[in-house]
Amino acid sequence: MLTSTAFLVVMLVGVPIGLCLCVAAIVYVLASGNMVLFQSYPLQMFNAVDSYGLIAIPLFVLIGEIMNAGGITKKIVDMAMAFVGSLRGGLAYVNAIANMFVASILGSATAQVAIMSQIMVPEMEKKGYDKDFSAGLTAYGGMLGSIMPPSVMFVVYSVMAQVSVSDMLMAGLVPGLILTALFCVVIAIIGHCQKFPRSEPQTFKQRAATVWAAVPSLSIPIVIVGSIFSGLASATEAGAVGAVMSLLIGRFWTRRLRFSDMPAIMTRAGLYSAIVLFLVVAAGVLSWILVFGRVPQEVAGWIQTVAKDPVTFMLLANVILLVIGTVIDGIPGLIMTVPILLPIATEVYGIDPHHFGVVVVINLVLGLLSPPVGLCFFVAAAATGANPGRMFMVTMPFFLITCVLLVILSVFPTISLIFIG
Known part of the structure; x- marks a missing residue:
């Protein structure tokens, strides 16, 4: 009880979530009177980041920074426009499809929303789309940054x-x-009801030129995902290859990137990576304290009185995770929930940890698009001047369809396990 109180107090004061967790762990050790635990405290912090897989995080972040600076994202948007831009609501389709491709490189919801908002929303406004809808759609597209590989949240979860x-x-x-x-x-449904505008169709020659200009940019996600899927490279190795490819394409193909830009790019990537890795350190300390205090066992006992089978547990977990995601950012949300819920999911209900991880991440990212916090909406609003509250209302169908997908995933776990050997 004292530990929880200490955590809430320091969090409400405005202390970063990673430090809150570390302070709460110290308070627990002091309250337990077992000072020997302080000898293990530094070791637990080190063990939390002593993982080869975590090297993928700065590499994936670096890819996103290079893409943004090198104009690679714009090439992908232009290619999507060539294929679906002439349909009714074409720019809205472009927004969704381009977000999917960009997500497979950036791997961060908030970074993706910040970049794509500046690219897509002004263009959609010019064509007659509502600003709040355009910004809201872009924010929902940012969800894909935490789901499509590579995903920083999946790396942390793994x-x-x-x-x-x-x-x-x-x-x-x-x-x-x-x-x-x-x-x-x-x-398609909203566009039919609201009569979304159409863009001018492109000739075959124009489409071919646009696609040719985007081919090198598309090779980045293809190589990253393909090398991981084929087993030719680990996620970390694929991230290194992707970073080199994005550097070469940005410098010699789009010619928007200069080698003199790299120190600033690497500094930004390093700062963001350091924040994420410190949160991983806090996660290791929290997991250690929770296990020592037998918190997962106590929570498991309560959940078993409510959920009698795996599907019921998954549906209950969806509600818990979504509520937590509305007030806490994605990676801190992972840190606070995974050490408690994962052992229950795998040991009590026999749920595959990969499947559970997909459901956890989608829920927490959906929370970023839900009141009262709605971080992705505020990022999009800051970039475009849209109204966050109205953004949520006009994009409610996307929230509901994501909830439907979560229910389907909870009932049919094989959907997320197709490519798992």
Whole structure:
């Protein structure tokens, strides 16, 4: 009780969530009177990041930074426009499809929303789309950044769950593709009802030129996902290859990137990676304290009185995770929930940890698009000037269809395990 109180107090004061967790662990040790635990405290912090798989995080972040600076994202948007831009609501389809491709490189929901908002929303406004809808759709597209491989959240989860990073990334591929398809269905329905505008059709020659210009950019996600799926490279190795490819394409193909830009790019990537890795350290300390205090066992006992089978447990977990995701960011949400819920899912109900990880991540990211916090909406609003509250209302169908997908995944786990050997 004292530990929980200490955590809430320091969090409400405004202390970063990683430090809150570390302070709460110290308070627990002091309250227990077992000072010997302080000898293990530094070791637990070190063990939390002593993982080869975590090297993938700075590499994936670096790829996103290079893409943004090198104009690679714009090439992918132009290619999507060539294929679906002439349909009714074409720019809305472009938004969803381009987000899917960009997600397979950036791997971060908030970073993706910030970048795509500046690219897509002004263009959609020019064509007559509502600004709040455009920004809201872009925010929902950012969900794919945490689901499609590579995903920083999946890397963090895989380390916490002690499963293969490559397998965890591939588990998100099919759900990510399904979610993209469902978003396109919603766009089609809304576009028909609201008479979305059409863009001017392109000639075959124009489309061919646009696709040719985007081929090198598309090779980045193809190589990353393909090398992981084929077993030719681990997620970390694929991230290194992707970083080199994005550097070469940005410098010699799009010619928007200069080698003199690299120090600033690497500094930004390093700062974000350091924040994520410190959260992983806090996760290791929290997991250690929770296990020592037998918290998972106590929670498991309560859940077993409510959920009698795996499906019921998954549906209950969906509600818990979504509520937590509405007030806590994605990676801190992982840190607070996985050490408690994962042992219950795997040991009590026999749920595959890869499948559980997909459901956890989608729920927590959906929470980023839900009141009262809605971080992705605020990121999109800051970039475009849209109204966060109205963004949530006009994009409610996307929220509902994502909830439907979560229920389907909870009932049919094989969807997320197709590519897991």
